[in-house]
Amino acid sequence: MKNGTDRRTLLASAAAVTGAAMMAPGAALAKTDKLADVKKAIAAGHDASVKRLQDWIALPSIAAENLNYPAGADYMRKLALDAGFQHAEIVPSKGKPGVFATLDAGAKKTLGLYFMYDVKQFVASEWESPPLEGRILDRPGMGKILMGRGAVNQKGPESTVLAALHAMKAAGRKLPVNLVLVAEGEEEIASPNFHEIVTRPHVAEALKKSVGVIIPFAAQNPANGAVTLFLGAKGAIEMEIVVSGEKWGRGPKGDIHSSEKARVDSPPWRLVAALSTLVSPDGNTVMIDGIQDQVRPLTDRERALIAATAAKTDEASTKKQLGVQRWIDDMTWEQSLERLAAVPTINIQGLVSGYTGPGGKTVLPGRAVAKVEMRLVPNMTKEETVAKLRAHLDKRGFTDVEVNVTGGYGPTETPETAALTRAQLATYERFGVETTVYPRIAGSWPGVIFTGPPLNLPAGQFGLGHGSGAHAPNEFFLIESANPKVLGMDDAALAFVDFLYQVAATA
Amino acid sequence: MKNGTDRRTLLASAAAVTGAAMMAPGAALAKTDKLADVKKAIAAGHDASVKRLQDWIALPSIAAENLNYPAGADYMRKLALDAGFQHAEIVPSKGKPGVFATLDAGAKKTLGLYFMYDVKQFVASEWESPPLEGRILDRPGMGKILMGRGAVNQKGPESTVLAALHAMKAAGRKLPVNLVLVAEGEEEIASPNFHEIVTRPHVAEALKKSVGVIIPFAAQNPANGAVTLFLGAKGAIEMEIVVSGEKWGRGPKGDIHSSEKARVDSPPWRLVAALSTLVSPDGNTVMIDGIQDQVRPLTDRERALIAATAAKTDEASTKKQLGVQRWIDDMTWEQSLERLAAVPTINIQGLVSGYTGPGGKTVLPGRAVAKVEMRLVPNMTKEETVAKLRAHLDKRGFTDVEVNVTGGYGPTETPETAALTRAQLATYERFGVETTVYPRIAGSWPGVIFTGPPLNLPAGQFGLGHGSGAHAPNEFFLIESANPKVLGMDDAALAFVDFLYQVAATA
Incomplete structure (x- = not known):
């Protein structure tokens, strides 16, 4: 699974x-x-x-x-x-x-x-x-x-x-x-x-x-x-967010010599700009327009179930197993469990652009890709979420930035x-x-x-x-x-x- | 070379x-x-x-x-x-x-x-x-x-x-x-x-x-x-800008399951945030504090030499060869040549984080790297530029973001x-x-x-x-x-x- x-x-x-x-x-x-x-x-x-x-x-x-x-x-x-x-x-x-x-x-x-x-x-x-x-x-x-x-x-x-x-x-x-x-x-x-x-x-x-x-x-x-x-x-939606010179009509179609940056637009810089609008500066809150409106808060019963879990489970061993020293915002164990259940997320699974081998290479890449997955909570749906992401990017002028959804489904x-x-x-x-x-x-x-x-x-x-x-x-x-x-x-x-x-x- | x-x-x-x-x-x-x-x-x-x-x-x-x-x-x-x-x-x-x-x-x-x-x-x-x-x-x-x-x-x-x-x-x-x-x-x-x-x-x-x-x-x-x-x-400085859970003390040390994003900080999101402070929103102007102060404008003679070059060279063939449809800001040919000579640049050569293979993988990466190179004009120096970049990041709280310079030299x-x-x-x-x-x-x-x-x-x-x-x-x-x-x-x-x-x- x-x-x-x-x-x-x-x-x-x-x-x-x-x-x-x-x-x-x-x-x-x-x-x-x-x-x-x-x-x-x-x-x-x-x-x-x-x-x-x-x-x-x-x-x-x-x-x-x-x-x-x-x-x-x-x-x-x-x-x-x-x-x-x-x-x-x-x-x-x-x-x-x-x-x-x-x-x-x-x-x-x-x-x-x-x-x-x-x-x-x-x-x-x-x-x-x-x-x-x-x-x-x-x-x-x-x-x-x-x-x-x-x-x-x-x-x-x-x-x-x-x-x-x-x-x-x-x-x-x-x-x-x-x-x-x-x-x-x-x-x-x-x-x-x-x-x-x-x-x-x-x-x-x-x-x-x-x-x-x-x-x-x-x-x-x-x-x-x-x-x-x-x-x-x-729920989860897997996608690639892609900036390419080809689609953009700016920047190079393929990788070119990096000194050209002085006069040629950069797909990876555009990807950075587009991505940075999707989350709060700390990377922890989804800032896509209208997404938070869809989120149904936890019910009292759900909070109670989480509190019960928090009381009988061990934070330290979980942190150790994950290799994590602190939860975001230095939350408590119970808060961390609540967030795990309650909030939608947008996660960067991978970044790929230009030269990815050892050391450097003097290229200005023609393409930049973020492998991204969103996790959805009730009452979000896959279709609505993808539409909101698209509208969010379009509104900010990123109409050329591709959102290639490869799979996913809503929450259950x-x-x-x-x-x-x-x-x-x-x-x-x-x-x-x-x-x-x-x-x-x-x-x-x-x-x-x-x-x-x-x-x-x-x-x-x-x-x-x-x-x-x-x-x-x-x-x-x-x-x-x-x-x-x-x-x-x-x-x-x-x-x-x-x-x-x-x-x-x-x- | x-x-x-x-x-x-x-x-x-x-x-x-x-x-x-x-x-x-x-x-x-x-x-x-x-x-x-x-x-x-x-x-x-x-x-x-x-x-x-x-x-x-x-x-x-x-x-x-x-x-x-x-x-x-x-x-x-x-x-x-x-x-x-x-x-x-x-x-x-x-x-x-x-x-x-x-x-x-x-x-x-x-x-x-x-x-x-x-x-x-x-x-x-x-x-x-x-x-x-x-x-x-x-x-x-x-x-x-x-x-x-x-x-x-x-x-x-x-x-x-x-x-x-x-x-x-x-x-x-x-x-x-x-x-x-x-x-x-x-x-x-x-x-x-x-x-x-x-x-x-x-x-x-x-x-x-x-x-x-x-x-x-x-x-x-x-x-x-x-x-x-x-x-x-x-001049040119080659570097890797690195965010890691290890150094940050937040986020995971290695890649963990992506659903943890709800409660665990993300190195790639932090890299996006740090990078986005280094340039103007269009990615074309270096915004590192104090960098532009070091830039000596082109002299009249330098402008004249560039204008002479522009007059006898062909824009269309250069654009075709580069696979570029437009210069940044839709500049003229002569302006593009001036920028090529006159402005410092910061270029993303490559982005590497988490899963980089085909399709996606449900990971929250423990590390994110931008391969970056800066190009320097008189009177910038390598040492001063690196120091300014470090200070710029530190001032914005990115003290953990590594700047690993692998080589470079000033302009000649x-x-x-x-x-x-x-x-x-x-x-x-x-x-x-x-x-x-x-x-x-x-x-x-x-x-x-x-x-x-x-x-x-x-x-x-x-x-x-x-x-x-x-x-x-x-x-x-x-x-x-x-x-x-x-x-x-x-x-x-x-x-x-x-x-x-x-x-x-x-x-």
Whole structure:
């Protein structure tokens, strides 16, 4: 997921929860005695489940590199059919194909599942273990992990769901809910075409019958097993802001000798000028005309949820992990968490212009690019935000400055009172997992495709287990846990089965 | 030379001189009948001269890559000894070694020569001919060229001088002037240690006896053979302006997830803020506190020289060559030439921060760098300019913003009335070459090391012949000219011999 890293960061904040009385999973699992046959089937299928994950990791679909398409979609379809979906089809899009699958269990309720079959790019030489092999490694104190690209983001958690479905089949059980699966192969490039897939009439019709949509997740705190349930996420828009002599009609078309600066306009200086209008002088407040008008302040309940999180999480370890000495404006921990949830941001991911190698080179560049991403909060939308940015630049004479949006989506929200949310909390409680409810994660996922119009469904992350390293080298997923508070893959699969029953039972 | 490209650009401006009555070199060379024996010796040595240049090109010294040191200096020393210098020594420096050589001809006058033995980096795959082979190629309409890294910048023109000296020896002639040669191996990294070499007491003492210092040059207009004599050049300072979380104590130390922007300060935004204070909103006027106070306006004579150049040069072809549609502020051609000579500049050569690959990446970078170069006019100095930039940033609270100067020097000026200048003009005239006197080139060379204290000597470029592609692929030097108005290497060597006699004769 796009926000893998920061979600994990946030969760790590919870690592230092102190004094909270927690039931150990071992005790809690007694509640799932009714699932003893399923548990047995999961154990029997363990090796097959691990192999299924390894085989999947060996086929990385990477949209940015146009790697393994449509093979990744075909594979996803096959995984669904193998897991018991009666129907599974490839859904073409303007970009990479999606997959739509249904599992009719004859149940009253239907649960939606969102899978991504693509993974982030990787540089094999940076890994301690080959990123496409999914090797099992011992990690002292943690247990046996499986290392590979996509291990936690998102093939590991998704394979955990598949393992649960295989086990239900093996145990001869009918699922307590019907399933509708939608999968995409462009999550890592910000889901530019997923809306098209989800709003196909027959796909939308199937999803609308569901109580909501879950993306499988595995982010238990590795120390205490705690999880955070996110009621929403910021939206994100990725773009390049480009100044070029070509488009501007001033400055050079290509790089020219730098002494010409005396009489030739400079695209990078124009980029600096345009960028400097977008934020406050400290770079921390979005100053795009009219943007702040769209921002809905936090509700009292949201503030209370954040305060509760602040009280039981540790600032120092978060700062240390981020390599940050001070929050902006020297805010408190609670204020920093509020800002994380409450404010829209505009971030420079990268600057590229002219000569970028070692030392200098006497050029006046013909082009300058800022890679920028905005994060949106309710009630901002992608379309309105892009339009306001364009108008802001135009008003200041930067009509030539290109805003090339490459992907993105608005913020997502699901009510705390939704049946889907309550079913999640029920399973977490039954498994004795310390749970924090958090109003809005600063990272982003395309949940708004489900929670926004036309579907207007609840949607969120669900799952137990652990993994880390999304988007980074040495990404891994926990297979066998050495910590009784953190679930390995088999127990996480059992938790998913439990969740299906909670969904069925929650009014 | 650092300013190879733009010097050639400026010269190309003169390509469209129309209606100017010019003596063809053929006719003019009659004046050098007294040098018939030298001319013969040059012809006899032609193949050896070409081979000397090819062998030199095969040994590229590149300071930025620490390639071929001290081999390049040793080779330079040997070239000097072979050409008739009685004394030649390696001069160590904090950086790469220089070479100091003297040729005592028992003459009354002494001429200083400045050589660079280093060359610019190259990427062999971008060349049509191997850059270290110095192959001879036919170029229709131009003649036979020698292609290789350093061909024109500066080994070709320097080899032309060596060819002249070898021919004088072969003809059994004593030189009409003594020579003092100083060579460096760090010109392409802005001569950071050349001052140290030149101010060694015995080197400085020898140079002080000279009428001035010449760097060999070959920049005849390929169409009409015209040359421009530059009375000066802007200075240049190369630097990196760096914002880092490490130094700032805010923002992240390394790249972190971009959603953290909500609560974490951003080095690239701070770089944008700092940069935007350095120039006017259009990027065209240096706004560093106190910089403009140092600028000496153009004199009436300088304006007149520029106006004369503007009148006989062609704006359209220059704009086309640069890929520029408009000068800043839609200035006229003459205004553009005045600015080129008159104003200090601050140019962004490159911007580098965070993710610079294709597409985007959700990071908040821990570091942001602007590669910047300033060009200085009289009476600015490097030291004062750097101090003013530092003070400007500090005053605005950017005390953590690093200014890492990697090289540079102040502007250089030589009087139009200097004997050295008049000797140059005399040879150009004797060879029937249309000559434009230009007050100050916008490009830079370390002439101030000679023209500034403590030496205070005249210094400039001198030479006939042609070459192009400095710093670029397919750099070449003209060996045999197909255009009677442009001198090949042999005639250019003869012109250098003539110049030595003009120096001897000019009071």
